[in-house]
Amino acid sequence: DAMVIQNPRYQVTQFGKPVTLSCSQTLNxxxxxxxxxxxxxxxxxxxxxxDKDFNNEADTPDNFQSRRPNTSFCFLDIxxxxxxxxxxxxxxxSPRWAPRDTQYFGPGTRLTVL
Amino acid sequence: AQTVTQSQPExxxxxxxxxxxxxxxxxxxxxxxxxxxxQPPSRQMILxxxxxxYKQQNATENRFSVNFQKAAKSFSLKIxxxxxxxxxxxxxxxRSxxxxxxxxxxxxxxxxxx
Numbered sequence: 001d002a003m004v005i006q007n008p009r010y011q012v013t014q015f016g017k018p019v020t021l022s023c024s025q026t027l028n029x030x031x032x033x034x035x036x037x038x039x040x041x042x043x044x045x046x047x048x049x050x051d052k053d054f055n056n057e058a059d060t061p062d063n064f065q066s067r068r069p070n071t072s073f074c075f076l077d078i079x080x081x082x083x084x085x086x087x088x089x090x091x092x093x094s095p096r097w098a099p100r101d102t103q104y105f106g107p108g109t110r111l112t113v114l
Numbered sequence: 115a116q117t118v119t120q121s122q123p124e125x126x127x128x129x130x131x132x133x134x135x136x137x138x139x140x141x142x143x144x145x146x147x148x149x150x151x152x153q154p155p156s157r158q159m160i161l162x163x164x165x166x167x168y169k170q171q172n173a174t175e176n177r178f179s180v181n182f183q184k185a186a187k188s189f190s191l192k193i194x195x196x197x198x199x200x201x202x203x204x205x206x207x208x209r210s211x212x213x214x215x216x217x218x219x220x221x222x223x224x225x226x227x228x
Binding site: 090 | 118123151205209211213217218220221
């Protein structure tokens with residue numbers, strides 16, 4: 001089935017050690033999003049790609065970067081994870097940059113920082 | 115800044131009964147989109163229902179319906195004939211008509227009692 005896949009589902013890293021989270025999609029959607037969801041908080045949009053165009057939310061820390069080498073894959077790089085970066089990271093896609101479009105979410109990667 | 119507020123962190127409902135989840139939002143825009151997403155335990159978030167602000171008619175999807183009160187900036191979700199599979203975290207979300215602002219509420223955890 002067409003879907004949004006996130007690997008790994010659980011990731012443990014050490015304070016300050018770079019980590020990369022992966023997202024892939026078989027929906028052939030133009031837009032891919034990364035959200036950070038901390039415990040008991042609302043998902044917060046970090047950035048999105050419209051095709052190859054990268055769009056950073058104004059308050060996303062510089063510690064977070066993203067790459068989209070092709071339509072299917074998108075990566076979230078955390079250059080120097082801090083304890084405050086422990087969270088669930090959600091990847092989502094949508095067909096177009098249209099506000100009424102449904103977003104299709106992956107199951108998330110839960111990041112633990114030791 | 116736009117905000118989305120879900121004042122009920124937890125709700126419960128008897129199977130086959132009706133439950134209403136509340137959501138309020140703050141915006142200065144006249145055109146926007148509102149969504150309810152469902153996140154079952156350990157599974158991905160999926161769209162439940164969507165409402166366009168310019169439409170006066172409340173959206174309905176099978177057992178799910180909304181009560182959209184634009185003047186009051188209220189967007190509640192009614193689940194009729196609740197089923198065990200409805201147990202999940204429910205997120206209310208706002209997206210601006212331009213698409214560049216997208217906010218989630220903190221979620222309501224719904225328990226369905228057999």
